[in-house]
Amino acid sequence: MSVVAIIGAQWGDEGKGKIVDVLAEKADAVIRFSGGDNAGHTVINPRGEFKLHIVPSGIFYPRTACIIGNGLVINPKVLIEELDSLKARGVDVGNLHISDRAHLIMPWHLLLDGLEEEKRGHSALGTTKKGIGPAFADKTARIGIRTCDLIKFENFKSRLSEILEIKNEILEKVYNLKPLDFDSILKEYDGYATRLIPHIKDTTAMVNDLLEKGGKVVLEGAQGAMLDPDFGSYPFVTSSSPLAAGACIGSGISPRKIDRVVGIFKAYTTRVGGGPMPTELTDAVGEYIRQHAHEYGATTGRARRCGWFDAVVGRYTTQLNGFTSAILTRLDVLDEMDTVKICIAYKENSSVIDRFPADVNSLDRCEPVYEELPGWKATTSDIRDFKKLPVNARKYIRRIEELIECSFHIISIGPRRDQSIIIKRII
Numbered sequence: 035m036s037v038v039a040i041i042g043a044q045w046g047d048e049g050k051g052k053i054v055d056v057l058a059e060k061a062d063a064v065i066r067f068s069g070g071d072n073a074g075h076t077v078i079n080p081r082g083e084f085k086l087h088i089v090p091s092g093i094f095y096p097r098t099a100c101i102i103g104n105g106l107v108i109n110p111k112v113l114i115e116e117l118d119s120l121k122a123r124g125v126d127v128g129n130l131h132i133s134d135r136a137h138l139i140m141p142w143h144l145l146l147d148g149l150e151e152e153k154r155g156h157s158a159l160g161t162t163k164k165g166i167g168p169a170f171a172d173k174t175a176r177i178g179i180r181t182c183d184l185i186k187f188e189n190f191k192s193r194l195s196e197i198l199e200i201k202n203e204i205l206e207k208v209y210n211l212k213p214l215d216f217d218s219i220l221k222e223y224d225g226y227a228t229r230l231i232p233h234i235k236d237t238t239a240m241v242n243d244l245l246e247k248g249g250k251v252v253l254e255g256a257q258g259a260m261l262d263p264d265f266g267s268y269p270f271v272t273s274s275s276p277l278a279a280g281a282c283i284g285s286g287i288s289p290r291k292i293d294r295v296v297g298i299f300k301a302y303t304t305r306v307g308g309g310p311m312p313t314e315l316t317d318a319v320g321e322y323i324r325q326h327a328h329e330y331g332a333t334t335g336r337a338r339r340c341g342w343f344d345a346v347v348g349r350y351t352t353q354l355n356g357f358t359s360a361i362l363t364r365l366d367v368l369d370e371m372d373t374v375k376i377c378i379a380y381k382e383n384s385s386v387i388d389r390f391p392a393d394v395n396s397l398d399r400c401e402p403v404y405e406e407l408p409g410w411k412a413t414t415s416d417i418r419d420f421k422k423l424p425v426n427a428r429k430y431i432r433r434i435e436e437l438i439e440c441s442f443h444i445i446s447i448g449p450r451r452d453q454s455i456i457i458k459r460i461i
Contacts, residue, residue: 105284
């Protein structure tokens with residue numbers, strides 16, 4: 035038995051898709067445990083380039099069970115489109131399983147997400163407007179609809195009738211909009227049920243049976259630790275926990291069964307959407323990183339904000355998740371830099387702090403305290419042995435390890451599966 039949790043250690047977009055795709059070859063199951071189609075995992079393999087949003091990144095291995103866990107909210111229309119797109123490119127999706135406890139994104143979630151974001155004005159969170167936040171809010175408020183309701187459609191019909199009455203009152207009285215039509219939604223989701231029911235099952239029992247037989251499981255995180263609603267840069271966060279603890283809740287696996295927790299770090303920092311980012315570069319260096327690394331969101335296409343590596347964040351997320359090892363991605367993006375910088379602390383007014391503050395206003399005032407190192411001015415994308423990396427690249431990696439208090443077991447130096455330096459195997 036082996037369970038490995040793959041966790042984004044920054045603000046998301048760290049390259050988890052590639053890493054999970056690599057690890058999935060030896061896994062019996064890959065489980066997405068949080069978020070929804072607001073996530074975007076890019077996978078490049080011999081079949082081509084794929085941008086996944088709900089489907090786990092292990093889908094390219096037919097023997098690996100790919101599970102959409104109970105911790106997700108699912109837009110059935112988007113999921114069906116993604117499955118059809120994969121099948122059109124020759125990918126077998128028969129190994130996809132959907133938890134019967136996952137919640138559904140409904141038409142009012144999409145509407146309210148956009149309306150609420152618009153109402154925030156200058157305080158907008160930068161949401162993807164895909165209904166994720168409102169769906170998770172309804173889950174917590176106990177007025178959600180789950181995938182198991184699609185199986186017993188009379189349950190769905192009853193839930194829809196009760197909840198739509200509440201939502202239509204909000205749409206009419208608060209936003210002056212026309213009510214949503216019950217019959218239209220019922221017919222639409224009846225069609226989704228026909229397509230998805232073969233994939234919906236008790237995945238909690240399925241996974242625990244697999245583990246009892248000695249199986250290997252990879253837990254695939256979405257977003258990053260700094261978007262956690264409790265420990266991230268609140269309120270500029272996501273709506274479900276991307277932490278290792280969230281992996282247990284979102285998959286139905288006991289914390290005692292997780293053997294390794296692996297943090298994925300980019301060699302620099304990126305962020306999409308609103309909220310403070312202490313190391314953000316708004317100069318030519320930041321634009322160079324963005325263009326050279328093509329830092330645009332896989333889901334929205336939005337330009338990512340780019341900055342130097344933030345070791346305050348790295349140390350914080352290592353502590354929160356208890357990383358047993360880490361993976362550094364996109365090192366090759368820095369190959370042509372004359373110098374590279376690492377943020378080792380923050381300066382707020384006259385005080386230097388090395389802890390991540392809870393108050394987002396305090397974080398917004400923080401200025402990075404940098405340590406500057408010489409660049410390596412050499413191509414790393416073809417290197418497969420850590421000892422053959424340029425000396426300054428190795429020094430940069432080792433310094434980050436010291437600061438975050440965690441060792442790197444894989445260095446990714448390109449988007450392809452084979453562009454990885456394996457220092458120590460993870461699975």
